[in-house]
Amino acid sequence: MNYGEFAYIYDFLMRDVPYDKWLEFFFEKLKKYDVHGKKVMDLACGTGELSVRLAKTGFQVTGVDLSDDMLMVASEKASKEGLHLNLFQQNMCELEELGLYDVILVFCDSLNYLSSPKEVQETFKRIYSHLNEKGLFLFDVHTIYKMEQIFSNQTFTEIEDGVSYIWNSFEGEHPYSVEHELTFFVLDDHTDQYTRFDELHKQRTYKETDYTSWLEMAGFEILEVTADFSTLKPNDTSERIFFVCRKK
Missing domain, CATH: 3.40.50.150 (Vaccinia Virus protein VP39)
Structure with a gap:
């Protein structure tokens, strides 16, 4: 990754x-x-x-x-x-x-x-x-508890002056796994505009x-x-x- x-x-x-x-x-x-x-x-x-x-x-x-x-x-x-x-x-x-x-x-x-x-x-x-x-x-x-009870099917957000994000977590394809879809909005100091970019992070435990x-x-x-x-x-x-x- x-x-x-x-x-x-x-x-x-x-x-x-x-x-x-x-x-x-x-x-x-x-x-x-x-x-x-x-x-x-x-x-x-x-x-x-x-x-x-x-x-x-x-x-x-x-x-x-x-x-x-x-x-x-x-x-x-x-x-x-x-x-x-x-x-x-x-x-x-x-x-x-x-x-x-x-x-x-x-x-x-x-x-x-x-x-x-x-x-x-x-x-x-x-x-x-x-x-x-x-x-x-x-x-x-x-x-396993954290994967299934805290992360899975949850949405986390944060709004700051320079960086904001939406973080969606959902059950992964394997047992005891999650996938995190992250969307960021980051302020460009030169243009004074926000740029969006996306990340997908996968985690698995046992x-x-x-x-x-x-x-x-x-x-x-x-x-x-x-x-x-x-x-x-x-x-x-x-x-x-x-x-x-x-x-x-």
């Missing part, structure tokens, strides 16, 4: 996303599992918001994303902060030849953009091959037992499975599941 123009308003749309909570989760797990290495891969890094924050704290960060547009924004953001990020355009299920890392993270439900069980399984294998011995793999995914099975098949030791930035186990109304895994 190419985010195109979406990349340039992504940070505006994500301004209320709890990046600080993901960072807190990251640091807690490094401390808990005694990881001292500084090499981190931020997989599906988007516009580099987490990558930049990690680099500011002294980590050697490699950002990987499918979208060149997202990576351009990430590069600009890092440059403004006087930081260096290694940035690569790759599909996460075709990840290759990027070296070894102490931690690989895939946050903000990015794994839900993979379209099939095969792609998820292949991604887990590729991540495993890029980790140092006892390296950590941290990620989160949407729950049962918790499927994820754990695929992780074990890839060789991971599953250290924790929790929900919604807490230490609690997922329940029937959890919206986001977090996995902490270690390379054996």
